[in-house]
Amino acid sequence: LHLSAVKLAELHSDLKIQEKDELSWKKLKAEGLDEDGEKEAKLRRNLNVIMTKYGMNGKKDSQLVDTNYIKDGTESDTLDDPRLEKLWSKAKTSGKFSDEELDKLWREFKHHKEKIREYNILLETVSRTEDIHKNVINPSEENLVKEEILHNKHRELKEKLRSINQGFERLRKVSHQGYDATSEFEEPRVIDLWDMAKSANFTEKELESFREELKHFEAKIEKHHHYQKQLEISHQKLKHVEGTGDKDHLNRNKEKYAMLQEKTKELGYKVKKHLQDLSSRISQGLQHNEL
Numbered sequence: 158l159h160l161s162a163v164k165l166a167e168l169h170s171d172l173k174i175q176e177k178d179e180l181s182w183k184k185l186k187a188e189g190l191d192e193d194g195e196k197e198a199k200l201r202r203n204l205n206v207i208m209t210k211y212g213m214n215g216k217k218d219s220q221l222v223d224t225n226y227i228k229d230g231t232e233s234d235t236l237d238d239p240r241l242e243k244l245w246s247k248a249k250t251s252g253k254f255s256d257e258e259l260d261k262l263w264r265e266f267k268h269h270k271e272k273i274r275e276y277n278i279l280l281e282t283v284s285r286t287e288d289i290h291k292n293v294i295n296p297s298e299e300n301l302v303k304e305e306i307l308h309n310k311h312r313e314l315k316e317k318l319r320s321i322n323q324g325f326e327r328l329r330k331v332s333h334q335g336y337d338a339t340s341e342f343e344e345p346r347v348i349d350l351w352d353m354a355k356s357a358n359f360t361e362k363e364l365e366s367f368r369e370e371l372k373h374f375e376a377k378i379e380k381h382h383h384y385q386k387q388l389e390i391s392h393q394k395l396k397h398v399e400g401t402g403d404k405d406h407l408n409r410n411k412e413k414y415a416m417l418q419e420k421t422k423e424l425g426y427k428v429k430k431h432l433q434d435l436s437s438r439i440s441q442g443l444q445h446n447e448l
Contacts, residue, residue, distance in 0.1 A: 160211065162392040163385045166418060170425030171207045174433065178203070195306050202282055206275050236270050240325070244332040253335035261343060262331065268345035269324045276317045283310045316353075316443060323352050341368075347375045350435055357442025367438075374431055381424040388417040 160168065182200055185191050208214040236242050245266055248254060254262060327348065342348050354367050391414045398410045 162388050162414075162418065163421070164211070166385070166388065166421040166425055168207075168211050169422045170429050171210075173422075173426050174429055175200070175204060175207060193306055195309065198282070198306070202279060205278055205282075209274065209278065210271070236266055238270070238273065241266055241269065241328070244328055248332040251332075251335070258336055261336075265324075265328060265331070265345040265348075268349075269321070269328060272317065272321050272324060272349075276314070276321060279310065279314055279317065283307065283314060316440065320349055320353060324349060327352075342371065342375055344375045344378045346378065346432060347371050350374075350432075350439060353439045353443065357439050359442055370435070374428075374435065377424070377431065378428055381421070381428050384417060384421045384424055388414070388421045391417050 179200055182191065182196050185196060191197060205214070236245060245263075248262055249259065324345075342351055351368070351371055354364060354371075359367060391410070395407075395410045395414050398407050401407075
């Protein structure tokens with residue numbers, strides 16, 4: 158796959174979560190608790206997202222261009238959306254952003270691109286399910302269950318689309334005006350969660366508690382970013398030392414690289430699991446609003 162050290166660590170974290178979710182599902186299925194197959198369908202969608210994200214779905218054009226702003230800069234990747242490309246170009250040439258802020262803004266753009274990708278995968282899944290459902294001649298209890306599954310998927314699509322629209326408006330505002338010094342959060346995923354939480358059915362006390370948890374979550378993400386950067390630097394040093402023939406120096410660098418790799422994997426897993434839990438809580442609050 159020709160993935161960088163950071164991307165390999167991310168892939169490991171994603172697959173670890175997928176494996177854990179599949180083991181949980183197998184237990185549920187054995188107990189007869191996934192009769193409608195919705196949890197199995199969600200697992201397949203998640204796996205499809207992972208395979209598409211890391212270029213493992215057999216499509217040559219589906220793999221993200223592997224980039225790291227430490228090594229390659231942001232110019233080597235594309236956003237696959239003319240509106241995003243235009244906003245990014247405007248932000249780069251505006252003079253309103255420091256190099257560090259541009260790195261942060263680029264992460265927001267990439268995060269938005271991933272949200273659109275996941276939405277399109279879910280949309281394709283729903284379309285296929287609807288086509289199958291329309292071809293069924295005789296309605297039955299099983300088909301009524303499938304209608305409920307479709308309803309849930311449409312609700313998920315609605316939530317994702319709302320998040321995409323909110324995210325684009327934020328990118329448009331930040332690209333034109335620069336970062337607000339009083340902004341509460343900086344990490345794209347945390348900003349998304351906070352915007353959604355404010356729309357969910359939370360009391361003031363619950364919302365304040367959620368705000369504090371998001372602060373801890375953002376600190377965890379920042380720590381993960383730090384280790385990702387250190388891992389990439391260590392990888393570059395290791396490649397350099399390999400060409401010198403100094404075995405002692407090489408062994409020391411290999412040990413450091415292995416340590417950073419494991420720490421990055423561990424933190425990546427914790428971040429993604431925490432994100433999964435927070436997203437689930439917000440989703441329940443939004444569903445309660447609709448009821």
